[in-house]
Amino acid sequence: MNFYKFVTSVLRCFSNVFYKYKVIGEENIPDEGNIIIAANHKSNLDPIFLASAIRNREVAAIAKKELFKIKPLGFILNKLNVIPINREKPDVSTIKNILRSIKDGYVLGIFPEGTRIKEPGFGQAKAGLSVFAIKGKAQVVPISIISNYKLFNRVTIYIDKPISFEEYYKQKLTTEENERLAQNVLEVIKENYYIHSK
Template sequence: MSFYKFVLSVFRLYSKVFYKYEVIGAENIPDEGNIILAANHKSNLDPIFVASAVKNRKVATIGKKELFNNKILAKILDKLCVIPIDRDNPSISTIKTILKKLKEGYAIGIFPEGTRVKGNAFGDAKAGLALFAIKGKANVIPISIISGYSLFNKVTIYIDKPISFEEYYKQKLSADDYERLSGDVLEVIKDNYYKK
């Protein structure tokens, strides 16, 4: 068993033992094709909950580069396919890494707000989500993580249908355009979050 699979099995066990963990809409994640998983971000547990929900694809999650300052943690994150990113200024090499992972069949995990936003509020979506989706010709799957994050309480992972940006593949888009399109995805995440 690979390190990735072993850790994922631990994540799933943790989610089931310590939370009333429920996944709705797992069938909306296709077995193949370029996809980006876009979820709200309110807790450090969110990457664990998202990865645990996806059983048919290997997930490469985008994480803030500061997490890689610790050498031991950096090695673990690397083995778990976490891609470091400068949230304020993503480099060309980071974008290339993300596009490469998409080509290799990974589902890319991203938090459109770029940082944690606690409580029931939401932040603004960053341009990166739509940029990666359009450059990588990937469908975006909105995921709403609905939880109070208290031990032994309910965690619902609501996975919606894929969103295609195909109509924009050949268009020249501005940073504002990318932000607007990312915001459209975040609106779906918010709607499902408040609905459930």
């Protein structure tokens, strides 16, 4: 068992022991092909719940670079395929690393809002999700994380069907157009969130 599988099995155990953890739509993560998973983000527990939900592929997540300065967290993040990013101004090498991870068969994990949204509701999607989906020729799988994050309460991970961006592969889109496409994915995440919160 490699380090990634070992850690995710521990995280899955944590999720099942301390929460009423349930995954719906696991079959919607394709076994192969370029894939990005996009989820809402309200808690530091979200990456744990996401990693626990994806069993058939290894996830390469994006995290703010400041986390890598914390020892030994930085070492562990590197071992778990996590890509550091300057959220204010991503550099070219970071973008290349992200696109390479997609090409290498990892499932890229993104929070479209770009940061945690602690208050009720959702933020606005950033352009990055659409940019990476188009440049990486990847389908996007919307995932809704539904929880109040209190111990022993319900956590539902709802995985919807992949969304194709293929019609935009040869187009040169503006930042506003990329934001709109990313927001469309976030709207699917929001709809599923509210439906399955009932």
